[in-house]
Amino acid sequence: MKAMVYYGKGDIRFEERAKPTILEPTDAIIRMVKTTICGTDLGIWHGKNPEIEQVAREKTGQWNGRTLGHEGIGIVEEVGSAVTRWKKGDKVIIACTAHCGKCENCQKQLYAHCQSEGGSWIMGYMIDGTHAEYVRTPWADNSLYPLPEDLDTDTAVLLSDILPTGHEIGVQYGRVKPGQTIAIIGAGPVGMSVLLTSQLYSPATIIMIDLDDNRLAMAKEMGATHTVNSGKTNAVEEVMKITGGRGVDCAMEAVGYPATFDICQKIIKEGGRLANVGVHGQPVNFEIEKLWIKNMTLTTGLVNCNTTEMLLKSCCSGKLKPGKLATHHFKFSEMEEAYKVFEKAADHKAIKVMLEY
Numbered sequence: 082m083k084a085m086v087y088y089g090k091g092d093i094r095f096e097e098r099a100k101p102t103i104l105e106p107t108d109a110i111i112r113m114v115k116t117t118i119c120g121t122d123l124g125i126w127h128g129k130n131p132e133i134e135q136v137a138r139e140k141t142g143q144w145n146g147r148t149l150g151h152e153g154i155g156i157v158e159e160v161g162s163a164v165t166r167w168k169k170g171d172k173v174i175i176a177c178t179a180h181c182g183k184c185e186n187c188q189k190q191l192y193a194h195c196q197s198e199g200g201s202w203i204m205g206y207m208i209d210g211t212h213a214e215y216v217r218t219p220w221a222d223n224s225l226y227p228l229p230e231d232l233d234t235d236t237a238v239l240l241s242d243i244l245p246t247g248h249e250i251g252v253q254y255g256r257v258k259p260g261q262t263i264a265i266i267g268a269g270p271v272g273m274s275v276l277l278t279s280q281l282y283s284p285a286t287i288i289m290i291d292l293d294d295n296r297l298a299m300a301k302e303m304g305a306t307h308t309v310n311s312g313k314t315n316a317v318e319e320v321m322k323i324t325g326g327r328g329v330d331c332a333m334e335a336v337g338y339p340a341t342f343d344i345c346q347k348i349i350k351e352g353g354r355l356a357n358v359g360v361h362g363q364p365v366n367f368e369i370e371k372l373w374i375k376n377m378t379l380t381t382g383l384v385n386c387n388t389t390e391m392l393l394k395s396c397c398s399g400k401l402k403p404g405k406l407a408t409h410h411f412k413f414s415e416m417e418e419a420y421k422v423f424e425k426a427a428d429h430k431a432i433k434v435m436l437e438y
């Protein structure tokens with residue numbers, strides 16, 4: 082089968098690879114129907130995760146590359162002997178985070194930290210992922226969702242990662258409530274998912290902050306009440322103007338840089354929340370000397386995919402309409418081209434690139 086395989090910093094190859102097989106009785110093999118590329122895949126390609134090769138060498142003594150990708154929909158091809166929920170031919174949505182459902186962390190719905198082998202986010206990272214014709218999914222009973230016949234397939238793909246990420250780590254941890262004033266920093270796929278899912282809770286004012294005017298214009302179409310280009314203006318001053326000097330109830334960081342974290346901590350009002358979604362590669366300057374008095378809360382986290390089923394229902398009913406985030410469409414055979422377009426997403430006005438098999 083064909084797969085997009087990471088070998089090292091700057092080295093990914095679209096090549097022939099052996100079809101995966103069942104390794105554990107709780108596994109399933111899925112024939113992929115549609116997938117997408119995540120910023121995390123780009124990060125791996127650009128050398129952000131040298132641990133992938135290190136861990137593989139420690140565990141197996143060798144390094145044969147790693148198939149990228151942790152999002153997508155497909156058709157069940159084969160199931161292990163312990164899988165009870167699925168059979169060959171079922172159409173499924175693949176969750177980016179797998180979980181056993183039995184360990185201490187799974188009991189707390191902290192699926193991102195499932196303690197069992199095969200649990201947590203490991204697909205396209207510690208095990209081969211979805212940028213292939215077939216993928217092995219561990220803990221298949223818990224980590225796949227039924228794909229309804231009438232759900233638009235682009236929307237279904239967005240349920241693998243970005244919608245639960247935005248909803249769980251942004252909106253739920255940020256405790257967005259009716260009537261609130263909220264700010265979202267970063268109008269990429271994750272920030273846009275925060276924007277869409279926050280509206281399930283009816284905040285009154287939604288301020289979107291980014292450097293890219295195209296993305297900000299799209300955010301406005303998708304429900305932002307105000308937009309701020311932090312490259313052209315002082316974002317903190319702008320937010321203070323919009324909020325009458327009060328700041329926001331909740332700031333959700335969906336970028337992962339010290340500068341964007343800093344905007345967030347400076348615009349929170351008393352009793353407010355800073356929900357950090359961005360993955361940070363460097364320390365930030367947390368201004369505890371100013372914030373200790375504010376009764377504020379800071380949250381962090383890796384997506385659990387514990388609200389995927391709920392979001393699936395909201396998409397099916399039309400309450401949640403994320404389809405517009407799928408801006409570019411390719412055939413799976415054009416994977417290399419899709420990576421190039423997504424790498425320069427802003428230049429191509431791309432949010433999510435879809436690949437159909």
Ligand SMILES: NC(=O)c1ccc[n+]([C@@H]2O[C@H](COP(=O)([O-])OP(=O)(O)OC[C@H]3O[C@@H](n4cnc5c(N)ncnc54)[C@H](O)[C@@H]3O)[C@@H](O)[C@H]2O)c1
Nearest residue numbers: 120267268269270271291292335336337359360382383384
């Ligand atoms: N916590 C989790 O479970 C989880 C899951 C998935 C992704 N993430 C993280 O979420 C973050 C966002 O992901 P994405 O795919 O949307 O990324 P992205 O790179 O596509 O989007 C980031 C956006 O931030 C904007 N930006 C960059 N610098 C800025 C600045 N100084 N001021 C304002 N805006 C700025 C960019 O223009 C871009 O639109 C990443 O850090 C990603 O790794 C976290």
Ligand SMILES: [Zn+2]
Nearest residue numbers: 119120121242
């Ligand atoms: Zn992702």
Ligand SMILES: [Zn+2]
Nearest residue numbers: 181184187195
């Ligand atoms: Zn578990």
